């Protein structure tokens with residue numbers, strides 16, 4: 001071998017020629033779209049997940065993520081360019097391994113890095129040289145340096161010499177029709193210049209714009225900052241909604257008009273509360289780290305407090321409306337909840353405010369029917385996947401007329417809102433969908 005050609009050069013050339021083998025750990029909302037983007041770019045990809053049922057679906061060419069087309073998946077699996085597996089050892093031959101496992105919080109709202117640690121420990125067990133390992137899970141600034149690299153080095157190999165480590169946060173926005181894995185600019189970083197450059201080269205193969213930053217710590221902070229920014233601004237607009245509602249001012253009209261200012265105002269929209277795996281969770285990663293450094297995160301804490309109270313506000317508005325217009329209590333009412341996913345046009349129900357709203361209504365004695373075009377059957381509580389299995393009802397005029405109120409929690413595009421407007425006695429709208437579509441309702445309450 002030419003003495004001037006380094007192992008980094010060899011991997012760079014493999015990435016350029018697409019002969020590098022890529023492994024993805026965790027095939028969820030982030031890992032599966034990534035795996036298909038990488039395969040589309042011409043790499044052979046191995047996807048590992050601990051969930052055998054998911055691997056079974058993938059092998060059968062069935063996608064469980066809206067952004068991934070089943071036919072494309074089936075073609076990849078059949079041609080052998082994408083291999084879903086439950087065997088971790090299948091990743092050993094990979095030149096690049098991307099970790100896309102969940103980073104939840106514990107009941108005490110502390111970071112739970114168990115899945116990241118487990119993935120890193122398994123990779124360390126390979127003791128394989130010249131591999132690039134990229135962490136993509138969202139986490140507190142410092143995780144790659146302080147947690148992942150020490151584990152990867154535990155087998156005796158040294159980061160930056162024997163193998164390389166990068167951090168590249170995932171900015172995927174499920175349900176977003178305008179931006180996806182390949183068009184959202186990618187923040188990339190590495191433990192050292194070679195690691196950063198290899199990470200950038202890898203993502204450049206299938207992402208339009210790559211944005212290198214100085215260190216993994218900075219890249220981790222970029223992701224956390226983006227999500228703290230969203231959490232704080234959503235809380236601000238939710239609080240403003242409550243104030244304006246008491247003043248008889250429509251927050252949606254205010255935002256629409258304020259958005260005409262060409263600078264200095266970015267619109268955020270109110271809603272029934274936060275959901276999903278990111279915005280309600282990630283700020284706690286920063287808060288936890290801040291506590292360790294004896295600093296506080298007052299904005300984060302206040303935003304959390306406001307956002308957490310929103311499902312309760314929606315139930316209170318519903319209760320007031322039932323009392324005012326029907327002289328009924330929640331306990332003696334029939335409510336149809338429209339939309340259970342945490343946001344529009346996706347099926348992800350994790351942490352959705354609909355769960356708390358439904359649980360509260362049922363605890364208070366209401367009869368609750370549910371409709372979500374993205375979910376045929378589901379469990380309304382995160383705490384137990386098997387209990388409280390419920391079915392989405394078929395939305396028809398008779399059922400809607402039979403209800404005291406229709407509560408819009410998530411405004412999926414597929415719902416026939418005209419049918420709802422024509423037949424519902426009362427609509428409680430947390431998303432402004434009825435006014436947005438200019439539909440007349442008998443009674444419409446913004447919540």
Ligand SMILES: NC(=O)c1ccc[n+]([C@@H]2O[C@H](COP(=O)([O-])OP(=O)(O)OC[C@H]3O[C@@H](n4cnc5c(N)ncnc54)[C@H](O)[C@@H]3O)[C@@H](O)[C@H]2O)c1
Pocket residue numbers: 025026027028029030031048049050051054100101102103115116118119136137138139170171172173174277278
């Ligand atoms: N979902 C989003 O919109 C989104 C957006 C940006 C960033 N993120 C971040 O990306 C990461 C992944 O999130 P997600 O939404 O894809 O989660 P997910 O729950 O949809 O998918 C994670 C997958 O990892 C698997 N898994 C868990 N532990 C594993 C292990 N030890 N080894 C292999 N597989 C394992 C699970 O079975 C699951 O299929 C998180 O850090 C999240 O915060 C998510």
